[in-house]
Amino acid sequence: MSFLVMAGATLPLGAQPVPNRLGVTPSAQSRDFVANKQQFQLHSLLTEQRHPRSFDLSTRIAADTADGLAALLSVDEDISAALQGVADDPARLAALEHASREITRALREGHRLYFYGTGSTGRLAETIESGLWRPFWQRTAASPAMAKIEARFPGLGERVRGEITGGDRALIASLEGFEDIPEIGRLQLQDNGIRPQDLVFAVTEGGETSAVIGTALAAADQAGADARRTWFVYNNPDEVLRPFERSRRVLDDARITKIPLPTGPQAITGSTRMQATTTSLYVLGVVLEDATHALLREVLTGDELAALGFNDAGIAERLRGFAAIQRTTAAAAQKLAAWTDREAASYAAGRHATYLATRALMPVFVDVTERAPTFRLSPLDPVDAAERRSWIQVWTPAADGAQAWQALLHRPFHGLDKALYLPPFENGIDDPYLREAALRGLSNAGDEQQALYDLSFSDANLQRSGPQAGDTGALILLGDEAHADANRRWLQAFAAAGAEPVLVSVSARPLASDALADVAALPRPVPVIAVTVPQRDAFELNQTIALKMLLNAHSTGVMAKRGRVVGNTMTSVQPGNLKLIGRATWLILSHVNAVLETPAWRTARGSTAPLTYAEANAVLFEAIEQRRSAPGASGLPEVELSVVAVLDALKADRPIDWNAAVTQLRAGGLSRYLAPYATATGAPGR
Template sequence: MPRAIVFIACALLTCVTGIAQGRQANDGDVLHLLAITPSAQSLDYVANKRQFQLHTLLTEQRHPQTMDLSRRIASDTTAGLRELFAVDRDVTRTMDAVAADPARLRQLENASKAMQDALRHGHRVYFYGTGSTGRLAETLESSLWRPFWERAAKTPSWRKIDKALPGIGDHVRGEITGGDRALIASLEGFEDLQLIGRLQLQDNGIRRDDVVFAVTEGGETSAVIGTAKAGAELNGGRPGKTWFVYNNPDTVLLPFTRSREVIEASGITKVNLATGPQAITGSTRMQATTTSLYALGVVMEDAIHHLLAPVLSKTELRALGFDGRATIAARLREFSTLQHTVAATAPRLAAWTDRESATYASGHHTTYLAGHALMPVFVDVTERAPTFRLAPLDRVDAKERRSWIQVWAPVDDADSAWRLLLHRFFHGLDPALYAQPFATQIDDAWLKAAAARSLANAGAEQQTLYDLSFSPRNLQAVGPAQGDHGAMILLGAETPDTSSMRWLRTFTTNGASIDIIHVGDAPLLQRTVAALRAGSPRPALLDVVLPIRHDPLELDRIIALKMLLNAHSTAIMAKLGRVVGNTMTAVQPGNLKLIGRATFLIQSHVNTVLASGKWKQAHGATPPLTYAQANAVLFDVIEQRGKNPALASSPEVELAIVRILEGLRLQRAFSLDEAAALLRSRRLDAYLGGYDG
């Protein structure tokens, strides 16, 4: 039986029976063999943290299109990229389904009307999310909303706009759990607290009659649920004021108490945008976030159009990029064209993917330079760290360089770079608002301690610790060297300014390979191409031309770039062994949800091997690993790994899988040092591949 089918069958079986079996007699066999006694933390997690054991969610399942991704892409980068892009067709199906369903379409139309009503009367719109959806929320504000009004302010029609809608550019706010510092990397403990969602809504000054969009790809994120509940309470449960946007079917969410409370709440309007499994299992930064960002971007675009239609002439609206025929349904259906256009880049994109992969494989670094595209580039780069177990962006006071990647803006100081990224001032969390509620309203000791630690790293001072500029300081500290790589990203009609050209010359002169990526509705001008490729060696150019008729917020360009970058960065990590099949076995179990994901990955991969013909032929029938056993091994690995620096290069999930399988194979305790040595000599993918067939 093919490995992919075995994996699915084992996953379905263990999903239903694993936890219950954890307390049966078999529970002691593997653990006794490995000399492991379940820790108090593990026992508590299995028995009392079931609301965070999310392996039944559709977004946590393996996608059949990418089952063999890690091995396919090892031999054929283009084929691997095509697999990744193929999953984006699920987003197309969701967009088409919403456009064709009057009830679901009416939801989005009503969301647009809610935005219009609030903004027309001087109220605000608040988008909130955690992790990927938090970056989505900030993208809606800082990449779509604010830049549009900045462009509008430079047109002759601005005087009429400003008179009719004074201060409109400041009336939408996008917030990530943990504040702007969490854009760099997630802050442990925050995601699991409904309390912080409530506090951040208060911190951002959201009031009655403001409209709240709480966005969670899973539909179960505690911080986002806290925001939805607080928004509904603030508005007295009035319909149309609080919206809950999510990407899993209601049927799989209802068993989770916190999800059920929101789904069944009459004062919260639900927008279900379920797309299915992700290209990388559980990596909702990909299709789930693409779906929600596009749908909410279309709603925002529609709301702006209706706000401006009574104020501006049709000619003035066209000058701002609006097409009077662009309904929400029509825009949703246009996603298909974007998806096809981006997917067609696979053969050309592969060369860039191979170059950047080779850069990391040889121990070198990559620097991305982006101006108009800074937010989508920054988001993709920072999301690589938690997904594939990379070091986050280095701080300015770092004593050694740990991050493989850096992101620069074509400006010469850190403050200007943050301003270009956010189009507003940096927002940190003020301990005066959060410390006392954290101390008195969090019952779980682990969460209380984690939240307190994270609060210390979430304040406004965090802005000064990260420099995203093409500055003399950065050039001296982390400037390009022979063998490094540089990627310049251009969006729309953007042309490289003096600073960008200086960056290009600097990297070329110092022996870095260069890729230039442009996404727009027309090719780069020939004179621009000539200027960019005037040096030696000539940079490679990937010019992606979108068949766009209208794109006033640059939503289409940003979504196309997002899909391109998501596939590119995922392919790189698959080529470098950070993906096994289509699972992220390098995941860092840093919160309750990720502990559950790590546990299920261990259980599923082990049971796939135990069900294989080769294992049975060599060792006979072996009882499947239970969820409780997998969790006990995981917590033991986490504890030992924290004490032993020699284990730091091997992810917990991989160590646990090898330790269990080798222990069963050899019928003896197999130490973590032995597991780490095996993983240094042989990638997990190759190790597991030995049991195929």
């Protein structure tokens, strides 16, 4: 097998290495990280561990795509178990019911709700606003009940704000330096006009994200001793967070109400865009929908509520109901494999993918943009790109880029104003590395960024980056979405160009016959992945979550088939912030020391002193520099380059030869390089 157990003997983090056996002198940044940034060395977190069900993913999916996808989707069973546990625990269930009542009260009294997160949880926050809340009110605007609602609660549809660290530009690609700065959370709270009586939900999958913690503390300072105003939502157990000072500040702050939602390791180690974010999005969506239902019961009849999609299911029933959604989604693995194989083949041939979505636009956009940092891909191309670097693009039926952004956000684009952020960044950030990263990020975060990205299915985009032979296209439908003429034209355009379209639908009802007829009329067979999730709800949360799980499994499967995953570790990770530098260091340490413990290594080399954390980190920072300067190193992930360089050096008992490591890695990839050392026991507890 081509994976290695991330276990075995490792020296304590403070242990001394064999004196410069690798020939690498730690840089100033490396010395600073090891000595002063222990609070970002997060390998002890539950979300950073390897999951046994997907342990050998890269091997399994290479042999059988459907089997690999089934392994990925099976990890979502952990969410079912966790939510069942919350539903069965009176205290934890009461906390969610309390949150629902507080939301109802705040909305009734004319206050706002503010959901804030970084990276994946920032996209979660924006999904709550722009993928659930605002679309619900747009649908409701066509209902006769809207007049009664507006008379009693005017402007209700404008009362929820979801914000990502760095503003809307960070939806395209996270401005990585921002998340390590608590001050930006306070500044964005101020920027969005959040007042002491508003409710703030600070969401962090790890429970340690500095920007989110800054938001929670700033909100608590606003609200004073009233713990009903500030909520902290996270996915790691308290006991593993307590070693981190910034996490303790929140956990021990009586002004902040905590909602812990741990589910366990992620399907891809540390990739919290998967189970952690699915859990928090579903739970917060259920709570918000429950609160909205309670509020609207004050003005609408039962029939009017039912017409809007509400039912009598309470929070506990909804939490238990996740298991049925998960089973329905997981059952689609075999059909999903056709799409995964098709898209992976397009990338292997140097081609591209284009997704078209209307109601599904936000979950589709989120999954696509999260691929770049997870798997070391180029982010979406700007309109002025000289050549296509991104493997994929997302379109929606719109006349131009401005209309497409409106279709995504259902509100104006919101960037960061330098007048507000620049002085605190220049004068209030003591760490020179963080200050430099923050200023660099701020230069790419303003309102002007909107014009650089065009998501429209328009003549301009067809001319700029239209379909070509060998491309993959995916038409993705969500909920009770009608099969529009734009969808038909898109299918025909892709088929005519020799591209390979796929139709994906997640709805409470079977796929409409007109969509099937249009697909059948195309010259080549088109895979159809239709998932029926009969549990309807007003916000279409159930269908959105099912689509999210499908997309997460599909995109991860594609990247695993393209060699961007080793075992179930994200060895292509981009070390662009302190947390990811820590993760990359741990991956180097773990993969190297796992090899040193194998019988194959010991037979050939005897006992070798394990790599230390300081050595691994020094090599990582050197690899970052080598990637910029060494011939042929551009495009190689730092973790993979480091693992090969270290093992080659230890094998030959000589300093690291970066050029030789580049040659080795380019010859066959990390999985092939590690194959001779694969453990005989296989993955633990599949």
